[in-house]
Amino acid sequence: MWVEKAKRVLTALAGAASMLGGTTASAEYGLNLHRGVTPISHEAYDLHMLIFWVCVAIGVVVFGAMFISIIRHRKSRGHQPAQFHESTTVEIIWTTIPFLILVGMAIPATKALVAMEDTRNSDLSIKVTGYQWKWGYDYIDSGVSFISSLATPRDQIENTAEKGEHYLLEVDKPLVVPVNKKVRLLITSNDVIHAWWVPQLGMKKDAIPGFVNEMWFRIDTEGTYRGQCAELCGKDHGFMPIVVVAKNEQDYNQWLAAQKAASDADAAAAGRDWSKAELMARGEKVYKANCAACHQAGGTGVPGAFPALKGSAVATGPKADHLKLVMNGRPGTAMAAFGGQLNDIEIAAVVTYERNAWGNDTGDMVQPSEVKAAR
């Protein structure tokens, strides 16, 4: 195993060396920026390479002169020090030339920037909401909305299971978009600042509570593209990935119709009374996806940071207070208001679960209709 690892490290080093040598870039180890799959990402990549080579050229001249000097102008080689200094001509030259180079770089950069910030005439708008620590997507035109959170199992993170291919870059429900359409994202946040970033799409934008930012992309190839939250957002900042699946128009429409059907079914089911077993089963799922990151799978919390639910005053006290806390959150803490994130069934299920799991055994049940009434 160690031999295998050492081999991979050596290959990576060789890859790095070959890139420095100006030959091929190793795609496997990701030495360079992704060229990406959108016009924006292509422009960013081209600019990146342009500036990189400009820097290399300047570096060759400056470091070249310096190393020639270091080798030739040594006291040990008997070199006598010249005493020249102060030359206005030289100073003017080495102020003007870099300035002109900068102007040369500013022109394409300005063009690219203007194009990137132009969010007009989009075909599709999706609202993106950052939560600690997951993403919410609302398809504004079609009413479909869902939460997308990390799908990597806990035991892979804790090194008790072999890590999968897309370790930490996999979600339960990806964002699905059509190819060759201008997709406009309206980005905001529900708690702290996050940033929505998929490298292959060439753009990142902060998700800021109380403000709505815009960005756009037009994906040219079908496929799955992965990214992460890029702005430190608390404990699980490293565990809120983004997955975008780009489908052709027909597949996309099929997917959208299926989503609508599923949410209609949920809305219908919210009207009936649920059995305790149903609520507990659904509640466990909801708890794992939304609550376990802080309160832990066993309801034990993290002393000093996140309160325990097992045997807690809230989870074993009055039902109405518990429900209110889950729906409205606790301002100024990491406890979010789940009223806006989860539907009636999910809230009913998770509160029922919390009041009966881990020996809390209150025997209480919360029905979706009660949640609806509490809204």
Added chain:
Amino acid sequence: MNTATTHDAHHEEHQGGLLRWVFTTNHKDIGTLYLLFALLMFIVGGAMAMIIRAELFQPGLQFVDPQFFNSMTTMHALVMIFGAVMPAFVGLANWLIPMMIGAPDMALPRMNNWSFWILPFAFTMLLSTLFMEGGGPAGGWTLYPPLVLQTGNAFPFVIFSIHLMGISSIMGAINVIVTIVNMRAPGMTLMKMPLFVWTWLITAYLLIAVMPVLAGAVTMLLTDRFFDTSFFNAAGGGDPVMFQHIFWFFGHPEVYILILPAFGIVSQIIPTFARKPLFGYSSMVYATASIAFLSFIVWAHHMFTVGMPLAGELFFMYATMLIAVPTGVKVFNWVSTMWKGAMTFETPMLFAVGFVVMFTIGGFSGLMLAIAPVDFQYHDTYFVVAHFHYVLVTGAVFAIMGATYYWLPKWTGHMYDERLGKLHFWLSAIFVNILFFPQHFLGLAGMPRRIPDYSIQFTEFNQISSIGGFAFGLTQLLFVYIVIKTIRGGARATDRVWEGAHGLEWTLPSPPPYHSFQTAPEIK
């Protein structure tokens, strides 16, 4: 000791033992305190970096939980910036400015004592937050709300310690300015001052301009948390991005506070070992002043992704690119100073040359980051981490180490061990590149900063980086050993110490008398 016999009268003033250090108003004593404090904080901050690199050695969570990891990245930055690099520069200023301008001491010695002794309290308080309920601050050293408002009991202590550091910096800066303006020897006009003095004069003005801005910003955080104000709370009519604007209005000049004195140091060292005057003294002064001016109008390049209007993005991109011009002037000047000199490569020169090469690499990545449309890709990735460590570690820290080797013989009267010094340089230079160069690749490949765990594609370069990190960390113990060994003994240093050294500090004996210049020297 024999060199100090002429100053017996003054020796009666200072007390023996520990109290000497508590009550001292002497610029050399206070300089020593600052430098030792900085060294201690460098070790503390370095230990935190080792924890970070250990956790990042492999994907998965191994040693620490994510919350503690975040408090390590936060504390590492606060300790290194405010505890190691800034106090080290103030220590150098204390030791050197009076000797360089021909003054007996700093102008405001009592304030000098106070500005140092605030620091141990500030940092004891800051570090103690790690043991408080809810842990230390974990929202990043930039303290962005609303995240920072989720800090546990540590929050008010962090804010108060930042207030204290600010007060200390402002007092230090006032002292530097008053000393330079009033206490120069007759004949030393501004344009005859050594560049280290010039860069510190400009740095001191930057400090006075921006530390109050930071203090104001963190005070607003405090009232948002405890007194229900809504400066940065959108729900109450405030704006979380406003904090970022205020913070970076402090933060960008702060970047130059951390590097301008380093420019000064390198501009002292290179002419000495090239045995040739600095190529363009006045253009170096003007370049420093232009960089300082530009540093006030580029702050929003740290926040290209917050959703500024296009005009704002364009302005901050152009202004930021412009900084490359005076910075380039500096690099060209150093190279031209070396050109056709008669160079020798003692340890200080090695660090200075290492500085020029690696700071320039950091400058290149800085130029790349200035280009807003590509910064959308680089922002908040390891590419940024690599960039600022090249300018701060191989930039500021290398300059401080070079300065230590350069002036240590003057301060102690003993030569350091040249063989060990060179070994320290070469090990540092090799390992620091193994540590930070692969982070460029990680960032470009898409690894965000401030994450405790990463997807498996980033494993190899993280391992290389961690190995470089551990080796670089261990190498610095060699530095501590060399410094202690030199303080305790070693070959006698001559007054001039270096064959090519020019400047008033080299006309004093090694070690210099307790009060540097009793009678002001005459400058022709």
